Amino acid sequence: MPASSGSTVGATTEAHPGFALGLGLTNECNLSCSFCYRDPSRVDRLSLDQVRSVIDKIPVRSVNLGTGENGLHPEFLNIVGYLREQPLKLTMTSNGYSVQCVPDAQLAAFKDIEFSLDYPTEAEQDAQRGPGNWALLHEQAARCKRLGVPVTFISVMMQANFDRLAEVAEVAKAYDAPLRINVYQSVQSDTYALTYEQYWTAFETLFAKTDVIAIGEPLVRAMAGLPPRTGGCGVATVRVTPRATVQPCVYWTGKGAALDVLLEAGSAVVDSEPFEKARSVPKACESCVHLAACRGGCAGRRRLLGALESPDPYCPIIRGDNRKLSIRMAPSRDLPKLESACTTIVIARG
Numbered sequence: 001m002p003a004s005s006g007s008t009v010g011a012t013t014e015a016h017p018g019f020a021l022g023l024g025l026t027n028e029c030n031l032s033c034s035f036c037y038r039d040p041s042r043v044d045r046l047s048l049d050q051v052r053s054v055i056d057k058i059p060v061r062s063v064n065l066g067t068g069e070n071g072l073h074p075e076f077l078n079i080v081g082y083l084r085e086q087p088l089k090l091t092m093t094s095n096g097y098s099v100q101c102v103p104d105a106q107l108a109a110f111k112d113i114e115f116s117l118d119y120p121t122e123a124e125q126d127a128q129r130g131p132g133n134w135a136l137l138h139e140q141a142a143r144c145k146r147l148g149v150p151v152t153f154i155s156v157m158m159q160a161n162f163d164r165l166a167e168v169a170e171v172a173k174a175y176d177a178p179l180r181i182n183v184y185q186s187v188q189s190d191t192y193a194l195t196y197e198q199y200w201t202a203f204e205t206l207f208a209k210t211d212v213i214a215i216g217e218p219l220v221r222a223m224a225g226l227p228p229r230t231g232g233c234g235v236a237t238v239r240v241t242p243r244a245t246v247q248p249c250v251y252w253t254g255k256g257a258a259l260d261v262l263l264e265a266g267s268a269v270v271d272s273e274p275f276e277k278a279r280s281v282p283k284a285c286e287s288c289v290h291l292a293a294c295r296g297g298c299a300g301r302r303r304l305l306g307a308l309e310s311p312d313p314y315c316p317i318i319r320g321d322n323r324k325l326s327i328r329m330a331p332s333r334d335l336p337k338l339e340s341a342c343t344t345i346v347i348a349r350g
Helices: 048-057 076-083 122-129 133-147 165-173 196-207 218-223 259-271 273-278 299-304
Strands: 019-023 060-065 089-094 112-116 151-157 179-183 210-215 237-240 245-247 344-348
Touching (some): 048 076, 048 259, 133 151, 165 179, 165 196, 196 210, 237 259, 245 259, 259 273, 273 299
Parallel strands (some): 112 151, 151 179
Antiparallel strands (some): 210 344, 237 245
């Protein structure tokens, strides 16, 4: 059965090069950020046995531990110990708490540690995330650098900071770290959602002061004149939530398929309906000159808005707008999440 009235991109399951696997070990967190997408209404956790079963069933090239603060999971260090023995690149996204929980020997096994930083000043960061967060993430970022563990900073692009992310990139550059940016998605609320003008102003302002390592945000990639990407949602990413459900994208709405679906299908999980829908292209986009690079924009955002079969609301083409972006490319880096999501990675100049 077709996923929508639009077309879809096929997914090859033979000789799969390996998925970018996102594991949400828990939805618990030591902070309560108002823009977070996690569900705080209950506590859910993946077990070590469930993690093993996933790794045994599908080819995996990288694993990112995200969603909540994984250090709050009682089996956290045992799971890290298991994952570090597997032939994959292990990364983690944290506000600093979970990194602090990992001994030096195990921390050194991570290919990349991502620290959540949304503002360029201590006062702003702590006002949003909680007192002491700025100091903690800087302390742990310095520790990673001392141990030789690569560091990335990650920001949510939202109304509160859309025109200041180049300043955040400057903070990250002190650790020779890039800044990875995800556009805010209205999973719990649209309070922080960008307007159309804010969205494009944000990227124009950002690219004026940073160099680009990678662009996965579909519309931005197209307007920057970059070629079609490989991987991405619905093709090479699998997300397993703390509730032991499977989704093609971290922002995908609904409960997701039961973990058993993944364990039975293996790599062919990309042929299931949610993954087909994540690859779907709105009919209005099928004749667009930017189709190959854009594919209708972010499918997760379209689905969240209940408009999967419509073009991305930030699309300039349907408005008759010209939003060509001028970018300067930086040398490529070996970043496990380079092609795993609708994300943009930059580094401050100088």
